[in-house]
Amino acid sequence: ETGVTQTPRHLVMGMTNKKSLKCEQHLGHNAMYWYKQSAKKPLELMFVYSLEERVENNSVPSRFSPECPNSSHLFLHLHTLQPEDSALYLCASSQAQGTGQPQHFGDGTRLSIL
Amino acid sequence: SQQGEEDPQALSIQEGENATMNCSYKTSINNLQWYRQNSGRGLVHLILIRSNEREKHSGRLRVTLDTSKKSSSLLITASRAADTASYFCATDLWVGAQKLVFGQGTRLTINP
Numbered sequence: 001e002t003g004v005t006q007t008p009r010h011l012v013m014g015m016t017n018k019k020s021l022k023c024e025q026h027l028g029h030n031a032m033y034w035y036k037q038s039a040k041k042p043l044e045l046m047f048v049y050s051l052e053e054r055v056e057n058n059s060v061p062s063r064f065s066p067e068c069p070n071s072s073h074l075f076l077h078l079h080t081l082q083p084e085d086s087a088l089y090l091c092a093s094s095q096a097q098g099t100g101q102p103q104h105f106g107d108g109t110r111l112s113i114l
Numbered sequence: 115s116q117q118g119e120e121d122p123q124a125l126s127i128q129e130g131e132n133a134t135m136n137c138s139y140k141t142s143i144n145n146l147q148w149y150r151q152n153s154g155r156g157l158v159h160l161i162l163i164r165s166n167e168r169e170k171h172s173g174r175l176r177v178t179l180d181t182s183k184k185s186s187s188l189l190i191t192a193s194r195a196a197d198t199a200s201y202f203c204a205t206d207l208w209v210g211a212q213k214l215v216f217g218q219g220t221r222l223t224i225n226p
Contacts (some may be wrong), residue, residue, distance in 0.1 A: 100145045
């Protein structure tokens with residue numbers, strides 16, 4: 001299996017639920033990213049991990065909690081979400097070698113908050 | 115904001131025609147990247163142009179960069195139905211790790 005794989009592809013949850021999104025990359029990259037894509041808005045960078053250390057947190061609400069246990073896996077833990085959190089959540093990976101690296105994206109998890 | 119802004123927001127052309135999409139940004143950049151997104155899928159990297167380059171080609175794609183105007187364009191020649199997708203430019207920054215700042219994209223529809 002190659003590329004970036006995200007699971008689940010679709011998730012419907014209530015506002016009081018706790019769930020996790022998973023991302024796995026098989027490209028040998030050492031930087032991983034979470035993005036949020038909402039209708040009518042640009043892709044928003046949420047978190048960046050480089051060499052398994054978080055280096056960017058774009059003022060994301062604490063109801064989103066990332067975890068990067070190793071360079072191949074990335075999780076986004078969700079709890080007490082709001083309806084405005086419904087969106088497509090995309091994971092990406094790249095080499096952590098400065099700028100000029102293409103990022104490789106998974107197909108995303110479509111999240112719906114009831 | 116260093117966000118890129120694409121123009122037009124939507125473009126519909128006939129198969130075989132050329133499609134041009136434009137991107138403007140606000141601050142100095144190291145690189146600029148273009149991505150494609152098919153409906154319901156993730157983004158796919160198309161091409162990267164460095165700040166010291168003015169033009170770059172990849173197959174039917176041609177990208178230009180004008181750093182004095184803070185703008186870039188993506189040209190797709192001899193368009194095909196399979197080119198129907200959204201296209202995004204992204205400025206490429208370093209914040210201790212790579213940070214891409216995306217525009218809102220151009221929705222391209224190729225009519226058969």
